[in-house]
Amino acid sequence: MKLDATDLRYITSEEFRVLTAVEMGSKNHEVVPTVLIVQISGLRNGGVNKILGSLAKRNLVARVQNSRYDGYRLTYGGLDYLAMRALSKRDSMYSVGNQIGVGKESDIYIVADAEGNEMVLKLHRLGRVSFRAIKEKRDYMGKRKSASWMYMSRLSAQKEWAFMKVLHEHGFPIPKPIDQARHCILMEFIDAYPLRQVSSLPSPGVLYSNLMDVIVRFARAGLIHGDFNEFNILIRRDTGEAIVIDFPQMVSTSHVNAEWYFNRDVECIRTFFRRRFQYESNLYPRFRSTMKEESEDGEGFRLDVVVAASGFKKSDQQVLEEYMNAVREQNEERAGSENDESEEEESEEEEEAGDQSEEEPAAINERETKDIANSVAGPSSSTSRPEA
Numbered sequence: 389m390k391l392d393a394t395d396l397r398y399i400t401s402e403e404f405r406v407l408t409a410v411e412m413g414s415k416n417h418e419v420v421p422t423v424l425i426v427q428i429s430g431l432r433n434g435g436v437n438k439i440l441g442s443l444a445k446r447n448l449v450a451r452v453q454n455s456r457y458d459g460y461r462l463t464y465g466g467l468d469y470l471a472m473r474a475l476s477k478r479d480s481m482y483s484v485g486n487q488i489g490v491g492k493e494s495d496i497y498i499v500a501d502a503e504g505n506e507m508v509l510k511l512h513r514l515g516r517v518s519f520r521a522i523k524e525k526r527d528y529m530g531k532r533k534s535a536s537w538m539y540m541s542r543l544s545a546q547k548e549w550a551f552m553k554v555l556h557e558h559g560f561p562i563p564k565p566i567d568q569a570r571h572c573i574l575m576e577f578i579d580a581y582p583l584r585q586v587s588s589l590p591s592p593g594v595l596y597s598n599l600m601d602v603i604v605r606f607a608r609a610g611l612i613h614g615d616f617n618e619f620n621i622l623i624r625r626d627t628g629e630a631i632v633i634d635f636p637q638m639v640s641t642s643h644v645n646a647e648w649y650f651n652r653d654v655e656c657i658r659t660f661f662r663r664r665f666q667y668e669s670n671l672y673p674r675f676r677s678t679m680k681e682e683s684e685d686g687e688g689f690r691l692d693v694v695v696a697a698s699g700f701k702k703s704d705q706q707v708l709e710e711y712m713n714a715v716r717e718q719n720e721e722r723a724g725s726e727n728d729e730s731e732e733e734e735s736e737e738e739e740e741a742g743d744q745s746e747e748e749p750a751a752i753n754e755r756e757t758k759d760i761a762n763s764v765a766g767p768s769s770s771t772s773r774p775e776a
């Protein structure tokens with residue numbers, strides 16, 4: 389798939405209709421029957437088949453032959469395309485540049501608006517990890533199970549967006565959120581390096597207390613980052629200011645495990661500073677006293693409440709949280725067994741791959757995203773702009 393804005397603008401309206409029909413059909417079907425695509429799109433049968441063929445060539449949909457009926461599924465590429473088209477239609481973004489990050493659960497691109505201002509596009513990719521373990525635990529996805537990767541990725545983006553908006557409005561040191569569509573977030577590009585790349589600091593204590601202050605500020609506003617570590621803290625190149633990113637796992641200080649999450653964030657920073665800078669301090673925030681101070685000074689604006697009121701539903705948060713916990717547990721189990729029984733692990737993995745393809749034909753673990761990388765990884769480091 390070619391991930392550039394020329395392509396986004398020059399898809400025909402019929403192609404767009406068919407692609408959207410596949411997306412709509414995905415809500416209830418793992419593989420969307422071709423007859424249903426025809427029905428939803430409202431176009432002629434023969435025409436739809438031809439268009440599906442050309443969409444499949446561009447990796448926006450994939451034909452699934454080993455199923456009981458003839459059908460297609462939306463690929464990551466197709467979902468990316470629809471999201472970027474939406475963003476480009478409302479003039480939020482104009483062109484796509486290089487990929488700057490591949491996380492476990494996201495891809496990060498540099499993009500630009502029509503004036504050439506650089507921004508960051510974060511594409512959420514939940515579901516790269518096998519859903520098998522999660523499904524075994526609980527069937528909480530209900531009917532939507534059929535499009536779990538799409539649904540989860542979108543939820544994750546919606547949650548991150550809701551939190552970023554509120555945090556930015558309240559002056560927290562985070563990138564400015566710009567727009568959101570489907571599983572994507574558009575945000576300010578921070579010219580920075582991640583804290584993990586910093587090998588030495590003249591006075592680590594300054595940054596240390598600055599970061600602990602951020603944790604405390606979050607908590608006083610009713611929030612815990614939940615993944616506050618050297619990967620999610622960026623140091624601005626010009627000012628050295630610390631900017632926090634990555635919010636899909638944020639929790640409220642009213643969460644039953646709030647104290648545990650809080651302590652983990654604090655410990656991540658303490659451990660990193662000890663190992664990297666040989667810096668250790670007896671001063672670090674404690675959950676209870678932080679929360680007590682919060683209620684005493686009576687300032688008490690609760691951003692967790694603001695977010696809850698902003699339209700990101702509590703039930704959605706729960707679904708996402710259960711998913712994330714299940715993935716984490718699965719990763720931990722894997723890491724554990726990789727350490728002591730790597731041989732067994734191999735055969736288990738094979739088995740798993742087999743199971744998976746039966747249950748969810750190629751919806752998971754697949755890297756259509758490679759195509760994105762190939763198509764945008766040009767020689768230039770800036771964004772490529774199509775002819776107008």
Ligand code: ADP
Nearest residue numbers: 489491492493494496508563576577578619634
């Ligand atoms: P993940 O959930 O996959 O960890 P992150 O939001 O942490 O995704 O982003 C992954 C990486 O991409 C970060 O470690 C950082 O290097 C880069 N990145 C993310 N957002 C920005 C941004 N707004 N500006 C600059 N770099 C960013």
Ligand code: MG
Nearest residue numbers: 491619620634
């Ligand atoms: Mg991260």
